[in-house]
Amino acid sequence: MISEKMVGLVQNSSIIRAMFEEGKKMADIYGEENVFDFSIGNPSVEPPVEVKEAIIDIITNESPNLVHGYMNNSGYEDVRDVVAKHINKTQGTAFATENIVMTVGAAGGLNVIFKALLNKGDEVMVFAPYFGEYRSYVNNYDGVLVEISPNTVDFQPNLDEFKEKITAKTKAVIVNTPNNPTGVVYSEETICKLAMILEDKQKEFGTSIYLISDEPYRELVYDGIEVPYLTKYYKNTVVGYSYSKSLSLPGERIGYLVLPKEMDDFANIVAAVNVANRILGYVNAPSLMQRVIARCVDAKVDVESYNRNREVLYNKLMEFGYDCIKPQGTFYLFVKAFGGDDIAFANAAKKYNILIVPGTSFGCPGYCRIAYCVDHSKVVGALDGFEKLAKEYQ
Numbered sequence: 001m002i003s004e005k006m007v008g009l010v011q012n013s014s015i016i017r018a019m020f021e022e023g024k025k026m027a028d029i030y031g032e033e034n035v036f037d038f039s040i041g042n043p044s045v046e047p048p049v050e051v052k053e054a055i056i057d058i059i060t061n062e063s064p065n066l067v068h069g070y071m072n073n074s075g076y077e078d079v080r081d082v083v084a085k086h087i088n089k090t091q092g093t094a095f096a097t098e099n100i101v102m103t104v105g106a107a108g109g110l111n112v113i114f115k116a117l118l119n120k121g122d123e124v125m126v127f128a129p130y131f132g133e134y135r136s137y138v139n140n141y142d143g144v145l146v147e148i149s150p151n152t153v154d155f156q157p158n159l160d161e162f163k164e165k166i167t168a169k170t171k172a173v174i175v176n177t178p179n180n181p182t183g184v185v186y187s188e189e190t191i192c193k194l195a196m197i198l199e200d201k202q203k204e205f206g207t208s209i210y211l212i213s214d215e216p217y218r219e220l221v222y223d224g225i226e227v228p229y230l231t232k233y234y235k236n237t238v239v240g241y242s243y244s245k246s247l248s249l250p251g252e253r254i255g256y257l258v259l260p261k262e263m264d265d266f267a268n269i270v271a272a273v274n275v276a277n278r279i280l281g282y283v284n285a286p287s288l289m290q291r292v293i294a295r296c297v298d299a300k301v302d303v304e305s306y307n308r309n310r311e312v313l314y315n316k317l318m319e320f321g322y323d324c325i326k327p328q329g330t331f332y333l334f335v336k337a338f339g340g341d342d343i344a345f346a347n348a349a350k351k352y353n354i355l356i357v358p359g360t361s362f363g364c365p366g367y368c369r370i371a372y373c374v375d376h377s378k379v380v381g382a383l384d385g386f387e388k389l390a391k392e393y394q
Contacts, residue, residue: 009136011083019355023140030353038370039355041180041331043248043361044372045306046301051247054292067288073258073274075102075285078296081353083256086297091229099260101273102285105253106216106242110137113238114172116272117210118143122171125358127157128363131180131214132143141384150364155184155325155334159224163197168205173198175228178217181362181369183327185336186219192204195234208264216242218254219300221329222307235262243293245331248301255290309372309379316383320390332371334359338393348392352385 020038026035036221058067060065074080080100087093103109118124120142125160126134128150137143142331147208151158157175158270175194177186186194190292198209231237242255259270276285313333314326335356337345346368349356359367372379 005139009139009303019357022230022355026350026353026355033381035353035354035355036374036378036385038374038382039357041252041371041373042388043245043301043331043373044375045301045303047201047248048301049298050262050296051249051292054247054295055288058288058291058295059379061319062121062291067291069287071197071284071287071290073284074100074270074318076290076294079290080256082294082297087258091232093229093231095258096234098270099258099261101257101270101277103240103255103257103277104238105244105250105255106214106281107133107137107323108253108280108282109240109242109257109372110134110174110212110214110254111140112273112282113240114141114143115208115276117171118187123167123169123172125162125173126363127162127175128167129155129179129181129359129367130132130174130363132174132361132363134174137271144159144169145311146170147363152367155182156186156190157194159190159193159197161202162194165207166197166201170201170205170207170209172210172212174214175214175230176204176214177185178327178329180217180330181332181359181364181367182325183330183332183355184325185225185227185328190320191230191233198234198236202236210263211237213237213239216245217330219246220303220306220331221264222303222310224330225328226339227329231258231260233261236264239261242391243289246301247299249289252286252289253287254293255286305376306373308375309374311380312383313370313372317386320387321394322390323387331371333372334367335370338390339364339367340366342366349389349394351384352382352389354382354385354389358377 008315014124077097083100084095087095123144123146124138125146127148148158148162166343173324202209210393211234218227218362238256324333342360342365345360346356
C-alpha cells in the first residue's frame with residue numbers, strides 16, 4: 001500500500017497534466033490539427049541556435065569527465081561564476097559564486113529551499129492565483145500553505161489581507177512575477193509595500209521571514225515592461241530561476257537559486273541547501289546543461305512569437321465579449337468564466353475541442369487559464385470555437 005500522504009496527492013494530482021493527457025487522446029480521435037490544446041505551458045518557440053551549437057561542441061570537445069561527472073552539490077564553480085556575473089550585469093546586483101546554487105529547474109530549487117527552511121507546521125504564504133504545484137511542494141516538508149485571496153481588479157497581490165494573515169509561524173512567502181496564470185507583473189510599488197510589511201512583521205515577531213521569488217518567466221515580458229529584482233528590496237529574498245521558458249528547455253531541468261549573503265543565517269542556509277540538493281536525490285543539477293548554460297546565459301528566445309499570439313487572442317476574446325486583463329508577461333491569458341463556474345466552462349470548451357484550465361486549480365475559481373505558447377495557427381484555428389463558446393452563454 002502506498003503512503004497515506006501519497007493517496008491524497010494522487011487523488012488531487014495536477015489538473016493541468018490531466019488535461020494535457022486528455023488533449024493527446026482527443027488528437028487521436030479528431031486529428032491533431034483539429035484539437036486546440038491551451039492546457040500546459042510547454043514552450044512552442046525553438047531554443048536559441050546557440051544552445052544546440054553549445055551542446056554539440058561540448059559533447060564533442062570537452063572532457064567526458066567534466067561533461068558527465070559529479071561536482072560540488074552547488075554545481076560547477078565556473079558555471080556559477082558566469083551566472084552570478086550575468087545577473088550582476090542585467091540586474092545591477094553584486095553576487096558572487098557563493099551566492100549561486102545550480103538546481104534541477106525551478107521546481108527542484110523550490111523543493112531544495114523548502115527542505116532547508118521548513119519545520120513541521122511552518123506557514124508558507126501564497127497570493128492567489130498561484131501555480132498549483134506550490135501546494136505539493138510545501139506539503140512535501142509538512143508545511144502549511146496559507147492562501148491570500150485574489151485581487152480580481154488588477155491581480156496585484158492583496159496586501160491588506162496578507163498583512164492580517166502573517167503570524168509568528170510564517171516562515172516563507174512565495175512570489176511569482178510575471179505571474180502564472182495571469183501574466184501580470186507585480187509593480188515596484190507593490191514590491192516595496194510587500195517588503196515593508198515583511199520588515200515590520202519580522203520585528204514584531206522576532207523571526208526571519210523568507211521571500212521566495214519564483215522566476216521562470218522573467219524574460220517573457222512585453223511592451224518594455226520591467227520586472228523588479230526582489231533582492232534589491234528585501235534582504236531575506238531567495239530567487240528561484242529556471243531556463244525552461246527563457247531558453248525553451250523545460251525537459252532539461254536546469255535552473256538555479258540565488259542566496260544573497262545579506263540574508264539571515266546565510267552560511268547555514270547555503271550548507272542546508274547543498275545537503276538538501278543531495279539527499280532529495282538530485283545530487284547535483286544536470287552536468288551537461290550546466291556547461292551549456294555557461295555558454296548561453298545571454299541567449300534569448302523569440303518572445304515576439306508569443307506576443308503575436310497574445311495580441312490576436314486578447315483582442316479577439318475581448319471582441320467576443322470575454323473579460324480578461326491583457327498579460328504583461330508569460331504566455332498565459334486568464335479569462336473570466338462565463339456563468340461563473342470555471343470547471344463547467346472548461347468542460348463546455350471541450351465541445352469545440354478547446355482545452356483550457358479551470359482557475360480553481362490556481363486558487364482562483366471563476367476564471368480559466370489559456371496557455372498561448374502554441375503554434376500561431378492553433379490560436380487562429382481556435383477563434384471560431386471561442387466565439388461559439390461565448391455565444392452559448394450570451
